[in-house]
Amino acid sequence: MINKYVPVITIDGPSASGKGTICKIVSKILGWNILSSGLIYRSFAFFLKKNKIETCVYQNYDLLIKYLNIFIYRGLFFYFLKDSNILNQIYTSEIGNIASRLSVHYLVRKLLLPYHYFFKIPPGLVADGRDMGTVVFPDANIKIFIDSNINIRVKRRMLQLQKNNIYVSFSRLKYVMKDRDNRDCNRFHAPLFCSSDMFAIDSTLLSVEQVIDNVMQYVYKKLY
Numbered sequence: 001m002i003n004k005y006v007p008v009i010t011i012d013g014p015s016a017s018g019k020g021t022i023c024k025i026v027s028k029i030l031g032w033n034i035l036s037s038g039l040i041y042r043s044f045a046f047f048l049k050k051n052k053i054e055t056c057v058y059q060n061y062d063l064l065i066k067y068l069n070i071f072i073y074r075g076l077f078f079y080f081l082k083d084s085n086i087l088n089q090i091y092t093s094e095i096g097n098i099a100s101r102l103s104v105h106y107l108v109r110k111l112l113l114p115y116h117y118f119f120k121i122p123p124g125l126v127a128d129g130r131d132m133g134t135v136v137f138p139d140a141n142i143k144i145f146i147d148s149n150i151n152i153r154v155k156r157r158m159l160q161l162q163k164n165n166i167y168v169s170f171s172r173l174k175y176v177m178k179d180r181d182n183r184d185c186n187r188f189h190a191p192l193f194c195s196s197d198m199f200a201i202d203s204t205l206l207s208v209e210q211v212i213d214n215v216m217q218y219v220y221k222k223l224y
């Protein structure tokens, strides 16, 4: 299933670091495929919420894996991907938080891992997430880590939410985002961190164009 000769660029970082936007633009410039790996965890979270499965199940490992197997055997990930109505509902902070809580479990990560490789098809892949360069594509040609100051990330997320007519206070959002960052960075399996082979970018004081300039210079230097 894994095509070894397809080049991969990984972009890891915390929520609202801008990695999703950068991933989209880089994949467009290169004409490569894109994987926003959070979507895989979010789809499973959406499935649980849609089926009104109580949040206490997230701690009941056996039951959680039973539901994950149902999700997988029904091919729901690919079904969700095709439905733009569902995609809109998947990109909410509630689903993001559920996804973060589910993704701490080893078997959840292991059973969802093969889905990442469906996206690794010619001419190349740009993948963003938390463990793209460390666990999923450890042999990636280029590994990038994007981070920025928490206050800037909260402001960015607030603006995104406001565009969808969702209004939350700065302090509440900061609390929720810090909680998610802590969980994603401190979990035992596949935590988010900047490994020594990653090109680290602090986007706090940079515009999207400046980040893209940095990334593309690095990409062209490494690839060609």
Ligand code: DC
Residues within 6 Å of the ligand: 015, 037, 038, 039, 041, 042, 096, 097, 099, 100, 103, 104, 128, 129, 130, 131, 132, 180, 184
């Ligand atoms: O990138 P995102 O906000 O769509 O991700 C939602 C959650 O999914 C994130 O908080 C943790 C989990 N996730 C993960 O554990 N590993 C990834 N590679 C991507 C996302």
